[in-house]
Each structure stands twice: as structure tokens, then as C-alpha cells.
Amino acid sequence: MKKKRFLLSTVLMLVLSLVLAACGANNDEGNGAEDSGDSGAEKPKFISIVTGGTGGTYYPLGGSFASIISDATGIETNAETSGASAENMTTLKAGDAEIAFSQTDIASYAKDGKLMFEGNAVDNVQAIGTLYPETIQIVTTAKSGITSVEDLKGKKVSVGAPGSGTAANAEQILEVHGLSFDDIEKQDLSFDESTAGIQDGTIDAAFVTAGTPTGAVEALSATEEIVIVPIAAEKIAELLEAYPYYVEDEVPAGTYGLTDKVATVAVQAMLVVKSDLSEEVVYDVTKAIFENLDKVTHAKGKLISAENAVNGVGIDIHPGAQKYYDEKGIKAE
Structure with a gap:
């Protein structure tokens, strides 16, 4: 009788050991998933x-x-x-x-x-x-009479929304032309506000750094003859020398109804x-x-x-x- 009870106890202990071992293995697997780097990240x-x-x-x-x-x-x-x-x-x-x-x-x-x-x-x-390239577009209209960067002097010019990167581009482009923000009547407007301002005559031109075609400029071209002010080749070279993240770029002919392509520069988005x-x-x-x-x-x-x-x-x-x-x-x- 004692022998039977001893055998039964031994069997029960063996079964219990196997169950605990299995539980431990499952816990180890669970911990491994949680600690396995990004696979366990939420x-x-x-x-x-x-x-x-x-x-x-x-x-x-x-x-x-x-x-x-x-x-x-x-x-x-x-x-x-x-x-x-x-x-x-x-x-x-x-x-x-x-x-x-x-x-x-x-x-x-x-x-x-x-x-x-x-x-x-x-x-x-x-x-x-x-x-993709982010083209710097200096946008104005034919009736403004602005045909060069130098012509922006004394004009009301939007350089982009506060906090945008367009203002830095505008400042650097003006710089290589011997100008600064002090030489223009600087306006801090979004692209939509800029093109609306050009249309109603409250500003003369705007810097727009964006992929072409840009929606706000396209909308303006439906009612106005658009001019994209070119940057001369020697000024592009000077800009690239000073700021290597720029690349040569152009606004293709046909964009905004333009007859000819326009030379400019770009950064990248x-x-x-x-x-x-x-x-x-x-x-x-x-x-x-x-x-x-x-x-x-x-x-x-x-x-x-x-x-x-x-x-x-x-x-x-x-x-x-x-x-x-x-x-x-x-x-x-």
C-alpha cells in the first residue's frame, strides 16, 4: 500500500514538474517577443x-x-x-x-x-x-514691369509664410544680387495669400518655393499673364558656390502659359x-x-x-x- 502511495506521489510530482517547465517556456517566449527590438514595439x-x-x-x-x-x-x-x-x-x-x-x-x-x-x-x-526638386519661383505679372531680380528693389514682395523655408531662399537670392530685405517692402504671406495679393494689386511679386506646377500660381495664371523672373546664369553659379544645397533648375515652357522656359534654382523636398x-x-x-x-x-x-x-x-x-x-x-x- 505504501509502495502504491509512493508511486502515485512520484507520478504527481513528475506531472507537476512538466507543467511548470511548460509554463516557464511559454513565459520565456513571451518575454522574448517583448524584448525583440521593434517587433515588440507598440x-x-x-x-x-x-x-x-x-x-x-x-x-x-x-x-x-x-x-x-x-x-x-x-x-x-x-x-x-x-x-x-x-x-x-x-x-x-x-x-x-x-x-x-x-x-x-x-x-x-x-x-x-x-x-x-x-x-x-x-x-x-x-x-x-x-x-523632388523644390523650384524657387519669383512670381509676378506682365503688367508689373518686373523682369529681373534687381527690379524687385522698392517693390512689395512676399517672401513666404512665417516659419517657411521660402524666406531663407528669398534672402539668399537677393543677397547674390546685392540686395537684402531692407531693399524691398517685405510681406510674409502664404502662397495663396501671395497670389491673391498679386491679383488684387496689394503686392507686386512673390517668392514661391514649391514643385511646379504650383496650385496657387496655376490659379493666378487663369486670370493674369504670369511672369516668372529668371535668375541669370552667373548669379546661379554664385548662389551654388555660396550655398551647395541648391541645384540648377528651370520652369518649363508651357507652365502657367509661359512661352519659354525660365532659368532658376531649386532645393529638394x-x-x-x-x-x-x-x-x-x-x-x-x-x-x-x-x-x-x-x-x-x-x-x-x-x-x-x-x-x-x-x-x-x-x-x-x-x-x-x-x-x-x-x-x-x-x-x-
């Missing part, structure tokens, strides 16, 4: 993309990207209007959005704490990638992201955008590609975006 329910004004290129593109990200990742994504590049970098620093459009020059200023970011560097932002977003999420976002470009309805969608996204970035690329480029064998030229 996926955000919502992502906000800050863009620019409704009359520019950032806002409609941002709307397309938001739809693509929502559909491909299941993360609800929304595009919001803003004062564009400089304001967007500050917004990401404050944690009030996750992704932003920016000019490459402005993102570089922000990371380095230069110009408008002096004493207020943005250290929590990395790149997803560059998108880029997407930046908060660096604390997980590698997994940024990888998914990057893949979603570059593998669904056929769903982008704006004309600039044709200029965007993953192959060009790593060129001219100017700041560090987020590891999640880099993982996507590495998988595709994409390297900077």
Missing part, C-alpha cells in the same frame, strides 16, 4: 503628417501619402496644413506630429542649429528620403520623421509610399522614386527607411 494608432499651405505642393502630396499609409499599414494617417518647412521641423521637435515635409536646406539648418534655428537645434528628427518612431513602423511607412506611387495623383508623383530618395538628404536617414533601401540595394550616388 504600433501607433495614429500618425500626423504636417505639410504646407493648401496652395502649395506639400499639402496635396501629403494627402496622397496619408491615404497610402493608412491603407497599407492600418495606421490612421492624416495630412495637416502648416507654415511648411521651418515650422514643420519645430512641430516635430515639440512632438506634435510624427512625419513632416521639409526642404533639404531647412532640415539641415534645423539639425545644425543654424540660421532660424540658432540656439534651438532640432535633434529628434531623421530622414525618410528626398522626393524631403520627408522627415521623428527619430523615436520604431524601425518597424518607419520601414512600413517607407515601403508603403515608394511601392504605391502609382496612387499619387499630383504631377510631382512622377518625379519621386526610391532610387533617388537617398541622394542629397543632408541629415541621417532613419534606420527603418535605411532598412528598406538596403533591401532594394539602393545607395547614394
Whole structure:
């Protein structure tokens, strides 16, 4: 009898040991998932993309990207209007959005704490990638009589919304022509406000840094004979020497009803992201955008590609975006 009880106790202890071992194994597996880097990171329910004004290129593109990200990742994504590049970098620093459009020059200023970011560097932002050239367009009308940058002296000129990157471009272009903001009646207006001001005669010209064709300028061309003020070749060379992030560009003939192409310069539009977003999420976002470009309805969608996204970035690329480029064998030229 005692022998039977001993055998029963032994069997029960063996079974209990097996159960505890199994539970321990399950707990180890669970802990491994939680600690396995980004695979255990919490996926955000919502992502906000800050863009620019409704009359520019950032806002409609941002709307397309938001739809693509929502559909491909299941993360609800929304595009919001803003004062564009400089304001967007500050917004990401404050944690009030996750992704932003920016000019490459402005993102570089922000990371380095230069110009408008002096004493207020943005250290929590990395790149997803560059998108397309941001053409600097000096917009006026035939009736203004303005045909050169020098003609802007003494005129009422919009240099872009407060917090935008357009003002820096305007200041640098005026600089190489021997002018400054003191030589113009500076106005700080959004693209829509600028073109409305040109139309009603309250301003004479406006700097617009955006992909062409730009919606606000297209709308103006429906009622006015548009002039895009050219930048002379020697001044372009001088600008590129002083500020290497510029590239030569042109506004093609036919744009806004122009008879001939117009020589100018450009920076690049880029997407930046908060660096604390997980590698997994940024990888998914990057893949979603570059593998669904056929769903982008704006004309600039044709200029965007993953192959060009790593060129001219100017700041560090987020590891999640880099993982996507590495998988595709994409390297900077």
C-alpha cells in the first residue's frame, strides 16, 4: 500500500514538474517577443503628417501619402496644413506630429542649429528620403514691369509664410544680387495669400518655393499673364558656390502659359520623421509610399522614386527607411 502511495506521489510530482517547465517556456517566449527590438514595439494608432499651405505642393502630396499609409499599414494617417518647412521641423521637435515635409536646406539648418534655428537645434528628427526638386519661383505679372531680380528693389514682395523655408531662399537670392530685405517692402504671406495679393494689386511679386506646377500660381495664371523672373546664369553659379544645397533648375515652357522656359534654382523636398518612431513602423511607412506611387495623383508623383530618395538628404536617414533601401540595394550616388 505504501509502495502504491509512493508511486502515485512520484507520478504527481513528475506531472507537476512538466507543467511548470511548460509554463516557464511559454513565459520565456513571451518575454522574448517583448524584448525583440521593434517587433515588440507598440504600433501607433495614429500618425500626423504636417505639410504646407493648401496652395502649395506639400499639402496635396501629403494627402496622397496619408491615404497610402493608412491603407497599407492600418495606421490612421492624416495630412495637416502648416507654415511648411521651418515650422514643420519645430512641430516635430515639440512632438506634435510624427512625419513632416521639409526642404533639404531647412532640415539641415534645423539639425545644425543654424540660421532660424540658432540656439534651438532640432535633434529628434531623421530622414525618410528626398522626393523632388523644390523650384524657387519669383512670381509676378506682365503688367508689373518686373523682369529681373534687381527690379524687385522698392517693390512689395512676399517672401513666404512665417516659419517657411521660402524666406531663407528669398534672402539668399537677393543677397547674390546685392540686395537684402531692407531693399524691398517685405510681406510674409502664404502662397495663396501671395497670389491673391498679386491679383488684387496689394503686392507686386512673390517668392514661391514649391514643385511646379504650383496650385496657387496655376490659379493666378487663369486670370493674369504670369511672369516668372529668371535668375541669370552667373548669379546661379554664385548662389551654388555660396550655398551647395541648391541645384540648377528651370520652369518649363508651357507652365502657367509661359512661352519659354525660365532659368532658376531649386532645393529638394524631403520627408522627415521623428527619430523615436520604431524601425518597424518607419520601414512600413517607407515601403508603403515608394511601392504605391502609382496612387499619387499630383504631377510631382512622377518625379519621386526610391532610387533617388537617398541622394542629397543632408541629415541621417532613419534606420527603418535605411532598412528598406538596403533591401532594394539602393545607395547614394
